[in-house]
Each structure stands twice: as structure tokens, then as C-alpha cells.
Amino acid sequence: MKLKLLSYFFFLLGAVDLFYKLFFGAIFESDSDFYYAYIRPFVTFTPFVFFAIGGIFLKEFRVRNTVEIYGTSKYKYYTPQFIVFTFTLLIFAYFIFNAQTNMDTRGIEFGFHFLRQESSFDVNFSLIEYDGSHSYARVYLVGLINTLLVAVTGIIFCTVIGVIVGVARLSPNYLIRKTAAGYIEFFRNIPLIVQIFFWYFAALRTMPLPEKTEPLFGVIFLSLKGLYVPGLIWENLNIFIYSIIVAIVAIILIKNYSNKLRDNEGKQLPVLYISIALILILPAITFLIGGVSAEVEIPVLKQLAKTSFIFEGGARIPPEFMALVLALSLYTATFVAECVRAGIEGISKGQKEAAASIGLNRKQVLNLIIMPQALRIIIPPTTNQYLNLTKNSSLAALIAYPDLVLVFAGTALMQTGRAIEIIMIVMFTYLTISLVISLFMNWYNKRIAIKEK
Amino acid sequence: MSKYIKQLTSLVAMVLMMFVFASETMAAKKSKTMKNVLKKGFLRCGVSQGVPGFSNPDASGNWTGIDVDVCRAVAAAVLGDANKVKFTGLTAKERFTALNAGEIDMLSRNTTWTLSRDADLSLTFVGVNFYDGxxxxxxxxxxxxxxxxxxxxxxxxxxxxxxxxxxxxxxxxxxxxxxxxxxxxxxxxxxxxxxxxxxxxxxxxxxxxxxxxxxxxxxxxxxxxxxxxxKEPLGPVVRQGDHVWEDIVRWSLNVMIEAEEYGVTSANADASKTSNNPAIKRLVGAEGELGLALGLDNDWSLRIIKQVGNYGESYKRNLGDTGILPDRGPNELWTKGGILYVSPAR
Incomplete structure (x- = not known):
């Protein structure tokens, strides 16, 4: 137990050290040659040494347990591990030392102080408040949020399209089946970068200028400068959001209750209808008694010069975002569709026939028998596709969508010249996003796996 | 006695060293970049990915432009041949990293000279070849x-x-x-x-x-x-720290501009050797030892003018005749109402 605590202590120490170094620089610094030559390269990677020591203690703790139980020789167990560990450490040390020496000879400082500087450039699309007077740290946040926005929107769209196309590919209807197959073969085999350019520049060339835009339903304007939709001007928006959260929590509780009721007493509650009612009625009540009000603002054409116009008011989706999401989701959806098809075809025919023989209709067979089993096959490869989509979103830089790569690894890197630091941050960020998606999907996969009771 | 022996040994050593390094010029000894360029036999120059008139490749991959001509001038001075240049097209984002990482020997890519770039990025701007805004x-x-x-x-x-x-x-x-x-x-x-x-x-x-x-x-x-x-003064950039190389690039550019000032062109460069004006003779290396001071030979400037031409010729060829910017504006010589003014080569 002592060992375990010790290992956690070192993990914590490493994390604190890393955090401190990232944002405040080295604790102890000196100008002597000796310091630069020998101490600094070591000091730079002390966090990793702490992590490693923590890891060793954790392993030691586990090995002690194993040794006690199985009586393996400690020596035999440790030698290969020690060799691998030393080797890895040496490789890391070599790279860090090399980079440090080269940067020192060129007089380049390593550090993350620049994150606090004023960025002094603007971006064209941000969900949070940002302008040039904010810091580079804020630029990072803007880029990160924009990346996540593309990734999440893209994942939702590609899942919807992918599932529909995947199921359509197995349709008994010749036309539907072949159309789906044609779509997959077409979009899967054209490089994504070409597709992004196609959607962006094709869209720019074919969409009308703002002043020539024909409104959809009188209020939606799709022009070359973006999609303008009516916006809502809220009062007491927070109360409205709380009411939605309350509704969602209530729905989860009711769902749990109804499951219990079904298991214990065999009664069915109409959960779907109750949920719909809740999510509609609760927010509606806030309008009546909560002081919430929303005013619809319709975009209005505004003249800037003789031939240049924009829309003012309402909400706007920039064309870069639309092109990117369209390209990413259409491309990734082909792979998701193939995963879905593989999943459905992976279920033995007997399941379908058995389900049909007990009188389930086609839709019920798919929803109740095939899909729940197929999901186990579909999820792991689909996770890969989600990860691909997220990583591919970095191609946004090509069409001026201000994602993490464009604004942080692009403009910010350029303006500060901090190549190593910024690329490091961006790498870790993408790694973290990917790992989080992976973790979530693994959790979901475990949840829907067949549980043996 | 031992004092004399010591002096004698050091003298002998110096003479020996002169023999050993006779093949290598002084500049190469002092400048790492120069040594690399001589060893490889060509200059690696970072340029834009295509800005007509500044650095632009044609259909067969030949680069032209006034930024390209600065690279060619350096190659002519150092290697004796203005065509011994390998051009690398770089985006605005990549340029300084490529230079700092040593992938190119110099950067001539319509780059604005600012304080933060000069100091923060550990680069050195050697001069201005185009005043822009x-x-x-x-x-x-x-x-x-x-x-x-x-x-x-x-x-x-x-x-x-x-x-x-x-x-x-x-x-x-x-x-x-x-x-x-x-x-x-x-x-x-x-x-x-x-x-x-x-x-x-x-x-x-x-x-x-x-x-x-x-x-x-x-x-x-x-x-x-x-x-x-x-204000956007554009000019060539080198890595900080290699002062000999920095001087070579700076004076290659200055020679082009000064040649225009004295009316030395690629056509009359050889004839200028026998000019009556000592300044012109110095410029083309017929008098004085300016090239040796830079660690090059004395014909370096003559080669630049003969192979690349003076600044005016370069401008006319790339920006004037192509109709991109026929009006030289501030990029006219100071003697003709512009702000192009360089230190004298003497």
C-alpha cells in the first residue's frame, strides 16, 4: 500500500512540475555555461522522470502482489523491463538534449510565456468572445472550440448519413442499393483535400451574392458570404437553459423508474411521450412565469458599397464551416456506412429468420434484433472513423476556417516564432481529443456488449 | 630561449596552417553556411510559392523575380555561377522555421523587416530590396x-x-x-x-x-x-550568428543597387574595368581588394553584375516589362527621387 501511495505522489509531483514548467518556466535558472550545458537539458524533462519513477513504484506494487501469489523471481521479471526503460529514457534524453543544444546555439528560448502576450490579430469565426487584444492562450481556446465544433457536427452528420447509407446498401430495392453503393464508391475514392476544395470553391462559385439571394421561407438566406438564419434575442436565457437541463434530468429519472417498473411488475410506461411532453412543457413554462422571452431577428440586407452587400442581424454560419462539415461528413460517412453494413452482415441470417418467424415486421427486426447485436461489430471500427474525422478537420486551414491548426499552429506560430512549443501543444491537444473520443466509445462499446448474467 | 622557441613554433604552425587551408578561403573557415554552400556546390534559397515579379516559377521550373535575383547574385558571388541555386517555395508560415532549421541558406521571400522578427526569431535582415506598403x-x-x-x-x-x-x-x-x-x-x-x-x-x-x-x-x-x-520594407534574411555570411548576402544586394547608381550594367561591366572613375573600378574589382575583405575573390562583384545585372535591370526585367509595377515609386534610386540608398562599396 505504501508503494501505491508513493507512486501516486510521484505522479502528482510530475503533473505539478509539468504544469508549472508549461506556464511559468523553470523554477531555478542561471546564466552559467555549466547550467546551459548540463543542468538545463535535465531540468527540462524532470516531469517525465517523476512520471517514470511513479510508474516504477506502481509496477513494483503490482509485482509484489504477483510475486507473493505466484512466486516468480523478481530478477527475471525486472531485467527486460529495466533495459527497455533505460533505452526509452536515453532516446528521449538524446532528442531533448539535441533540440536544447541547437536552440541554445541559435539563441532561441524555450518557454510558454508567449501565451500571455497579446495576440493582436483577429479571426473570422469564434464562439467565445475574442479580438486581437486577447492573449495567445485565448487564441488557443478559440481554435480548440472551433475544431471541436467541426468535429462534433461532422461526427453527428456522418453517423446519420452513414447509418442510412449502410442500411440502404442492404436494401432489397435494386435502385436504393445501387445508389448507396455508387455514393460510397464515389466519395470514398476521392482524396478528402480535393473534396474540401470542391465544396468550398464550387459553393463559392455557384452561390449567389447577398443582394441576389432568394430567401427560403422568407427568412433564410443562403449566400456566398454565409448562411443567414433568423436569430433569437434572448432575455433570461440562463433560466431557459436550466429548465432544459431539469427536463433532461427528469427524463433520465423517469426512464430508470420505468425500467425498474418493467422488471419488477411487468408494466410499461409510455416513456417516449412523457419525455417529449417534458422537454416541451418545462421550457414553455419558463416563458410564462420565468420571465424568459425571445425575439426573432430576421437578417436584413445592408449595403456597404455600390455592389457589395451583407446581411445584418440574425445568426450566420460562414461558408468555410459549411464546406468543411459537408466534405468531412460526406467523406467519412462512406466509411461509417461500410462499418454499418459489415455489422449487419456479421449477424447470422438465422437471427433475422427467427425474428421474422415470431411475427416481427421488417422495422422491428432491424431495430430490436439486428441492430443491438450489430452495434458490437460496428462500434470499434466506427470509433476509428470518428478519430479520422477529427484529425482530418485540421485540413480546415486550407479554406480559412479558423480551427486549431490555422489560428494557433498557423498564425500564432508565425507571429511568435515558437514552433516547438506550439506544435507540442497542438500535438498533445489532438492526442487528448482522440483519446477522449476513444475512451467514450470504449465505454459505450462495453455498455452494449452482451452481458452474461 | 624558451620564449623564442615558443614564438618560432607558433610561426611555423601558422605557416603550416596557411598551406593546409590554402584551398579553403578565409570566409569558409569563418562561416559555417559558406562552408556548407561550397561543399554542396549550390545555394539553397527560400522563396515564395509564386508571386509574379518577385519569385515565380515558369512552366519549366525556372524561377524569375527580383527576390530570385538576390539569390542568384549571392550564388554568382560565392560559387561563380548564378544558376547554381536550388529554390524552395515556402509558405509564409514555413519560411522562418525552414531558415532556422538550416534547410535553406538564405531567405528571399518578400519578407517584412520588423523588430520582433529580427530579435525574437533570431534572424538577421541584411537589407531592403523592395520598399512596400x-x-x-x-x-x-x-x-x-x-x-x-x-x-x-x-x-x-x-x-x-x-x-x-x-x-x-x-x-x-x-x-x-x-x-x-x-x-x-x-x-x-x-x-x-x-x-x-x-x-x-x-x-x-x-x-x-x-x-x-x-x-x-x-x-x-x-x-x-x-x-x-x-511600411513594409522587404528584404533577404539569414540566420543570426553567421556574420561573414550575413556580410556576403548584404553586399551582394548592395553591389546590385550601387551598380545601377554608377550605370554599370551586365552589358558594359567588362568595359567598366578600365573606367576613369575609381569608384566604378572598385565596384567591379579592378581596383582595391574588396572581395578579399569579404573572404571571396576579387571578381565577385563583376560576376554578379555580368550574370544577374544591376538592380535597375532586374527591376525592369521582372516588374517593369511584365507590366506588374512599371512605376518604381519609392524603389527608385535616391539620386532620382526614390529612397533606394545603400552604403558605399569601398
């Missing part, structure tokens, strides 16, 4: 004739990773105009997006505006507004 391009049909007519909501296309983005913010903020910046990584996409109507204005250095205009579907539909919102 940021301007705006708009469609003629819009009726805009001055930046004073810009209104809230205007969208401006530009390149990411340039001083342009910063100047643009300073400009619009100081006037309190809300604007939408649309920044692309590559110049071609900026032009395509602006041409398609995505932006109301295209902003970058005026020279680049003139150059990129030639790429638009209808160049005559666009005008550059008269206002200049920033």
Missing part, C-alpha cells in the same frame, strides 16, 4: 475609391501568418470599423476566394496586390486603393 484591392464595380468608404461588416481576404493580419487589425480598430478577416494559408486560395466574391476587399502588400491581380479572371475589374496603411 500594405494596400487594399476592391472591385471597380463597387464604386469604392478610398479606404474612407469602408463600412462595418466588410470582409477582407488575406494571407495567414503575415504582418498583413496585424496591420489590418490596427487599421480597422483605429477607425472603429467591424470587419471579418478571412485568412488563407496560400496566396492562390486568397485570390480564388476574393475573385469568387467571398470578400469585399483583398489586402496585402501593394506589390503583391499588383502581382496577384494578373492571376484574376478579369484583372481590369479590380483596382488598388491609393492609401498605404503600413
Amino acid at each position: 500594405q494596400g487594399f484591392m476592391v472591385r471597380k464595380s463597387s464604386g469604392i475609391t478610398s479606404v474612407n468608404q469602408f463600412k462595418d461588416g466588410i470582409s477582407a481576404c488575406t494571407n495567414t501568418g503575415t504582418t498583413t493580419e496585424l496591420n489590418m487589425r490596427d487599421f480597422f480598430d483605429s477607425r472603429g470599423i467591424k470587419y471579418e478577416p478571412v485568412a488563407f494559408e496560400k496566396a492562390d486560395e486568397v485570390v480564388a476566394a476574393y475573385d469568387a466574391g467571398r470578400c469585399d476587399t483583398y489586402t496585402t502588400d501593394k506589390s503583391a496586390l499588383a502581382a496577384q491581380r494578373t492571376k484574376m479572371s478579369n484583372p481590369d475589374d479590380h483596382i488598388t486603393l491609393p492609401e498605404t496603411i503600413s
Whole structure:
């Protein structure tokens, strides 16, 4: 137990050290040659040494347990591990030392102080408040949020399209089946970068200028400068959001209750209808008694010069975002569709026939028998596709969508010249996003796996 | 006695060293970059990915432009042949990293000389080969004739990773105009997006505006507004710390400009050797030992003028005759009303 605590202590120490170094620089610094030559390269990677020591203690703790139980020789167990560990450490040390020496000879400082500087450039699309007077740290946040926005929107769209196309590919209807197959073969085999350019520049060339835009339903304007939709001007928006959260929590509780009721007493509650009612009625009540009000603002054409116009008011989706999401989701959806098809075809025919023989209709067979089993096959490869989509979103830089790569690894890197630091941050960020998606999907996969009771 | 022996040994050692390094010039001994260039036999020069008149490859991959000519001048001075250059097209974003990492020996890519770049990025700007300023391009049909007519909501296309983005913010903020910046990584996409109507204005250095205009579907539909919102002195860049190399690049550029001042051209360079004017004779290496001071041979400047031409010739060839920027504006010699003024080569 002592060992375990010790290992956690070192993990914590490493994390604190890393955090401190990232944002405040080295604790102890000196100008002597000796310091630069020998101490600094070591000091730079002390966090990793702490992590490693923590890891060793954790392993030691586990090995002690194993040794006690199985009586393996400690020596035999440790030698290969020690060799691998030393080797890895040496490789890391070599790279860090090399980079440090080269940067020192060129007089380049390593550090993350620049994150606090004023960025002094603007971006064209941000969900949070940002302008040039904010810091580079804020630029990072803007880029990160924009990346996540593309990734999440893209994942939702590609899942919807992918599932529909995947199921359509197995349709008994010749036309539907072949159309789906044609779509997959077409979009899967054209490089994504070409597709992004196609959607962006094709869209720019074919969409009308703002002043020539024909409104959809009188209020939606799709022009070359973006999609303008009516916006809502809220009062007491927070109360409205709380009411939605309350509704969602209530729905989860009711769902749990109804499951219990079904298991214990065999009664069915109409959960779907109750949920719909809740999510509609609760927010509606806030309008009546909560002081919430929303005013619809319709975009209005505004003249800037003789031939240049924009829309003012309402909400706007920039064309870069639309092109990117369209390209990413259409491309990734082909792979998701193939995963879905593989999943459905992976279920033995007997399941379908058995389900049909007990009188389930086609839709019920798919929803109740095939899909729940197929999901186990579909999820792991689909996770890969989600990860691909997220990583591919970095191609946004090509069409001026201000994602993490464009604004942080692009403009910010350029303006500060901090190549190593910024690329490091961006790498870790993408790694973290990917790992989080992976973790979530693994959790979901475990949840829907067949549980043996 | 031992004192004499010591002196004698050091003298012998020095003589020996002179023999050993006789093949290698002094500059190569002092400059790592120079040594590398001589060893490889060609100069690696970072240029843009295609700005007509500055650095632009033709269909067969030959680079032309006034930035390219600076690289060629350095190659002529150091290697004796203006064609021994390997050009690398770099985006605005990649350029300084490529230079710092040693992938190129010098950068000549319409790069603005600013304090933060000079100091922060550990680079050295050696001079100015083009005085530029940021301007705006708009469609003629819009009726805009001055930046004073810009209104809230205007969208401006530009390149990411340039001083342009910063100047643009300073400009619009100081006037309190809300604007939408649309920044692309590559110049071609900026032009395509602006041409398609995505932006109301295209902003970058005026020279680049003139150059990129030639790429638009209808160049005559666009005008550059008269206002200049920033100073953009563009020039070649080298890594900080290699002073010998820095001098070679600086004086290769200066020689081109000074040659124009004295009327030495690629055609009359050989004849100038016997000129009556000592300054001209010094410039082409017929008098004095200026080349040796730089660690080169004495014909270095003659080679630059003969193979590349003087600054005026280079300008005329790349920007004048092509119709990109026929008016030299501030890039005229100081003697003719411009601000092109370099230290004397003497």
C-alpha cells in the first residue's frame, strides 16, 4: 500500500512540475555555461522522470502482489523491463538534449510565456468572445472550440448519413442499393483535400451574392458570404437553459423508474411521450412565469458599397464551416456506412429468420434484433472513423476556417516564432481529443456488449 | 630561449596552417553556411510559392523575380555561377522555421523587416530590396475609391501568418470599423476566394496586390486603393550568428543597387574595368581588394553584375516589362527621387 501511495505522489509531483514548467518556466535558472550545458537539458524533462519513477513504484506494487501469489523471481521479471526503460529514457534524453543544444546555439528560448502576450490579430469565426487584444492562450481556446465544433457536427452528420447509407446498401430495392453503393464508391475514392476544395470553391462559385439571394421561407438566406438564419434575442436565457437541463434530468429519472417498473411488475410506461411532453412543457413554462422571452431577428440586407452587400442581424454560419462539415461528413460517412453494413452482415441470417418467424415486421427486426447485436461489430471500427474525422478537420486551414491548426499552429506560430512549443501543444491537444473520443466509445462499446448474467 | 622557441613554433604552425587551408578561403573557415554552400556546390534559397515579379516559377521550373535575383547574385558571388541555386517555395508560415532549421541558406521571400522578427526569431535582415506598403484591392464595380468608404461588416481576404493580419487589425480598430478577416494559408486560395466574391476587399502588400491581380479572371475589374496603411520594407534574411555570411548576402544586394547608381550594367561591366572613375573600378574589382575583405575573390562583384545585372535591370526585367509595377515609386534610386540608398562599396 505504501508503494501505491508513493507512486501516486510521484505522479502528482510530475503533473505539478509539468504544469508549472508549461506556464511559468523553470523554477531555478542561471546564466552559467555549466547550467546551459548540463543542468538545463535535465531540468527540462524532470516531469517525465517523476512520471517514470511513479510508474516504477506502481509496477513494483503490482509485482509484489504477483510475486507473493505466484512466486516468480523478481530478477527475471525486472531485467527486460529495466533495459527497455533505460533505452526509452536515453532516446528521449538524446532528442531533448539535441533540440536544447541547437536552440541554445541559435539563441532561441524555450518557454510558454508567449501565451500571455497579446495576440493582436483577429479571426473570422469564434464562439467565445475574442479580438486581437486577447492573449495567445485565448487564441488557443478559440481554435480548440472551433475544431471541436467541426468535429462534433461532422461526427453527428456522418453517423446519420452513414447509418442510412449502410442500411440502404442492404436494401432489397435494386435502385436504393445501387445508389448507396455508387455514393460510397464515389466519395470514398476521392482524396478528402480535393473534396474540401470542391465544396468550398464550387459553393463559392455557384452561390449567389447577398443582394441576389432568394430567401427560403422568407427568412433564410443562403449566400456566398454565409448562411443567414433568423436569430433569437434572448432575455433570461440562463433560466431557459436550466429548465432544459431539469427536463433532461427528469427524463433520465423517469426512464430508470420505468425500467425498474418493467422488471419488477411487468408494466410499461409510455416513456417516449412523457419525455417529449417534458422537454416541451418545462421550457414553455419558463416563458410564462420565468420571465424568459425571445425575439426573432430576421437578417436584413445592408449595403456597404455600390455592389457589395451583407446581411445584418440574425445568426450566420460562414461558408468555410459549411464546406468543411459537408466534405468531412460526406467523406467519412462512406466509411461509417461500410462499418454499418459489415455489422449487419456479421449477424447470422438465422437471427433475422427467427425474428421474422415470431411475427416481427421488417422495422422491428432491424431495430430490436439486428441492430443491438450489430452495434458490437460496428462500434470499434466506427470509433476509428470518428478519430479520422477529427484529425482530418485540421485540413480546415486550407479554406480559412479558423480551427486549431490555422489560428494557433498557423498564425500564432508565425507571429511568435515558437514552433516547438506550439506544435507540442497542438500535438498533445489532438492526442487528448482522440483519446477522449476513444475512451467514450470504449465505454459505450462495453455498455452494449452482451452481458452474461 | 624558451620564449623564442615558443614564438618560432607558433610561426611555423601558422605557416603550416596557411598551406593546409590554402584551398579553403578565409570566409569558409569563418562561416559555417559558406562552408556548407561550397561543399554542396549550390545555394539553397527560400522563396515564395509564386508571386509574379518577385519569385515565380515558369512552366519549366525556372524561377524569375527580383527576390530570385538576390539569390542568384549571392550564388554568382560565392560559387561563380548564378544558376547554381536550388529554390524552395515556402509558405509564409514555413519560411522562418525552414531558415532556422538550416534547410535553406538564405531567405528571399518578400519578407517584412520588423523588430520582433529580427530579435525574437533570431534572424538577421541584411537589407531592403523592395520598399512596400500594405494596400487594399476592391472591385471597380463597387464604386469604392478610398479606404474612407469602408463600412462595418466588410470582409477582407488575406494571407495567414503575415504582418498583413496585424496591420489590418490596427487599421480597422483605429477607425472603429467591424470587419471579418478571412485568412488563407496560400496566396492562390486568397485570390480564388476574393475573385469568387467571398470578400469585399483583398489586402496585402501593394506589390503583391499588383502581382496577384494578373492571376484574376478579369484583372481590369479590380483596382488598388491609393492609401498605404503600413511600411513594409522587404528584404533577404539569414540566420543570426553567421556574420561573414550575413556580410556576403548584404553586399551582394548592395553591389546590385550601387551598380545601377554608377550605370554599370551586365552589358558594359567588362568595359567598366578600365573606367576613369575609381569608384566604378572598385565596384567591379579592378581596383582595391574588396572581395578579399569579404573572404571571396576579387571578381565577385563583376560576376554578379555580368550574370544577374544591376538592380535597375532586374527591376525592369521582372516588374517593369511584365507590366506588374512599371512605376518604381519609392524603389527608385535616391539620386532620382526614390529612397533606394545603400552604403558605399569601398
